[in-house]
Amino acid sequence: MSLLAPVRRLAAVLAGMVVIAMATTGAATAAAPAAAPFAAQAKAVGLSSDQARSLQGQVDQILSKDGGTQVAANEIALPHGSSVLLVLPGQKYAHVLPGAVNLGFAPASAVSRSGNRPADAKPSVVVDGGTLSWYGSTCAYEYLCSWQGTDASGTQWNVSQCNEWQELPGSGWNGNGSWLNNETPGTEAFFGNSSYDTIYTTPGAVSWNADYNWTPVWYIDACDH
Numbered sequence: 001m002s003l004l005a006p007v008r009r010l011a012a013v014l015a016g017m018v019v020i021a022m023a024t025t026g027a028a029t030a031a032a033p034a035a036a037p038f039a040a041q042a043k044a045v046g047l048s049s050d051q052a053r054s055l056q057g058q059v060d061q062i063l064s065k066d067g068g069t070q071v072a073a074n075e076i077a078l079p080h081g082s083s084v085l086l087v088l089p090g091q092k093y094a095h096v097l098p099g100a101v102n103l104g105f106a107p108a109s110a111v112s113r114s115g116n117r118p119a120d121a122k123p124s125v126v127v128d129g130g131t132l133s134w135y136g137s138t139c140a141y142e143y144l145c146s147w148q149g150t151d152a153s154g155t156q157w158n159v160s161q162c163n164e165w166q167e168l169p170g171s172g173w174n175g176n177g178s179w180l181n182n183e184t185p186g187t188e189a190f191f192g193n194s195s196y197d198t199i200y201t202t203p204g205a206v207s208w209n210a211d212y213n214w215t216p217v218w219y220i221d222a223c224d225h
Helices: 004-023 036-044 049-066
Strands: 070-071 076-077 084-086 132-134 137-139 143-149 153-159 176-182 190-192 198-201 207-213 220-222
Touching: 036 049, 036 070, 049 076, 137 143, 137 176
Parallel strands: none
Antiparallel strands: 070 076, 076 084, 084 153, 132 137, 143 153, 143 176, 176 207, 190 198, 190 220
16 A cells, blocks of 8 residues: 555645745744634634634644644644544534645535435445545545544544554544545554554455444554554
8 A cells, every 4th residue: 555645645735834834923823723714714614703613622622632734624634644624513524615725535515415325325436546435425545534423424534554553533532433444455444442452453445334333442553553
């Protein structure tokens, strides 16, 4: 499995963020809870001030615990080529905001999501390069994509780095969610507990589970554990 794609994608995003960083003036401005471009994005999609603050609070929690760089009001580039997309307050499914950086997630114009789809709905290829569509969300080729909620709902987290235990973002996930393994054919991913013990190995790619219990899972290693 190639590790260059996620690294190049993250490098490009970070290079773009330099422009935003240079536009700030002084430490106080840089430390503001929500950078002006991100606050404008939140307002443009109809979030109230309270909703925007709540969303930024979730972003800040992830940045504080996991590091990384905020690239949009609800999107974070994490270390090791990983990324997370937060669901907007009051919504069920996460999507990239119009005009925002896209680290490999479903855009706002993604296919319609239906609550009547069967739980074993099969992912389908939607674009060249092997990206899969599943319940209206997308998972880029060579990634293990995870969602906090069932049927690809809620916050989405994508990982691809091999031999690297990566902790679930934020304060962790409890209850049932979902995952889609879209790595190179036959590649298995590994889920670990708080002691870094492997407690589940996914079937080889392409594989998925629309109703998976995240409660005992603390870490994911995308491959070659």
